[in-house]
Amino acid sequence: MRIRRNQRRRIVDRIMGVLSVLATVVALIPLASILIYVSAKGLSAINWDFFTKLPKPVGEPGGGMANAIVGTMILVGLASAMGIPLGILAGIYLAEFGRGRLAWTVRFICDVMTGIPSIIVGIAVYGTIVVAMKRYSAIAGGVALAIIMLPLVTRTTEEMLKLVPNSLREASLALGAPQWRTVVSVVLRSAAGGIITGVMLAVARIAGETAPLLFTALSSRYWHTGLDQRIASLPVYIYTYATTPYEDLHRLAWGAALVLLALVLVTSMAARVAGRRASGGNRG
């Protein structure tokens, strides 16, 4: 009787093991196929000119997307400069200081913001900044992306800080450290790895956003000339080129998609390394 039960357990264990491996494979199929497909389509468009030249007018062969690559970096940089510090500070407030109604309100607004479709953020920024400045600009684009990023950063920071065991906070307070110092040198450092990962996910998310840029940064065929001017970006180029009937531009769009993927990949890998270093190279 007991032997049979053990045998049954072993069989169930096997089946569950196989099922979870299968589920992982199924989950990886779309990711891998996107990577392979984009690489296959995009590689042919990638050459030196792609990274150094401006786009040519329609009909002329060649040309590159240097301005869009730089533009995407500027837009993501602008958004990060606004969204990351604000988001992390808000997350610290929620996890370490926030009690009562204000914290509840901030948390609620954050959750609502996470659910707002990005195109609506674009329209909102259009209605405020673009209308006020009377032109499309990199700043407006950066603000739109920062708004999308903010709740993601805030909530991951909060969640990561809440994972830090209370015993560490008490150890620090019991040594006579004031609360801000406890948060900075003990709590934040313990959570650094997780926060950086969360921030990178947010950066990756906004790097590919198209809709909010259509209303704010628009696009440009030229080099970036100032933050108050419209600016080119990879997602908008992908969108505009892919919707033209020209084979040549389709090819460039695939190339842009590949570059965008690579950019996101490289930044998140760099952040992983930085995160590991920030948390002291060990995780328990």
Added chain:
Amino acid sequence: MNVKLLVEEFSAWYGKNQAVKDVTLPVPLHQVTAIIGPSGCGKSTLIRCLNRLHELLPGTRTKGRVMLDGQDIYSDNMDLAELRHRIGMVFQKPNPFSTMSIFNNVAAGVRVNGLRPGTKMEDIVEKSLRMAALWDEVKDRLHESPYNLSGGQQQRLCIARALAVEPEVLLMDEPCSALDPASTLKVEELIADLKSRYTILMVTHNMQQAARVADYTAFFLNGQMIEYGLTTEIFTNPKDKRTEDYISGRFG
């Protein structure tokens, strides 16, 4: 008896639940005082009130006085950082800072409170680790993570960390409950060594431990202090029936 810390008519609550009920307890200077009692008797809550960590939990409240050298630590002009500098604490479970090296764990409190001029951090760290009887085991790996240490070593590291800021009073909340017998013995020897310089108040549910290391013992039950006196008196000649029942192992 020279009283360093005097708990007077002190009560503490978690929400509506009163965990400490009108306790008056003297803690004599340069002596080891132990609080014994079954789980949930309020002994840990009480010592968490003595460096004012208790009030950090939502919904908690206290009443009464705790006099440190004649000054009420619950008075409005008490500086919490200063208080916690003077009254150090060792917790039930070892809680070294995971992101810092062994060296920096010991140095952390000193950095917070400021290094006294003319002293060197290396010296303070070495001295503290020696006092905690850990120096010989870690002197060649000061820059490793504390997680490479055993549980007993981690707890002695936490003791060294608390000693480094030179507190006047050391609170210990069941410091050996997570340790094996060999480490427990080391920590107990350590406590005996430390009392010439520090005033120690420890919580334990291990009666033998209290009998071994404490000069004075207080017995707590359901938030009340039932009996207090010289350890030898409490263990050989308890006055209260409940104390007698507890120390003879009839409950708890």
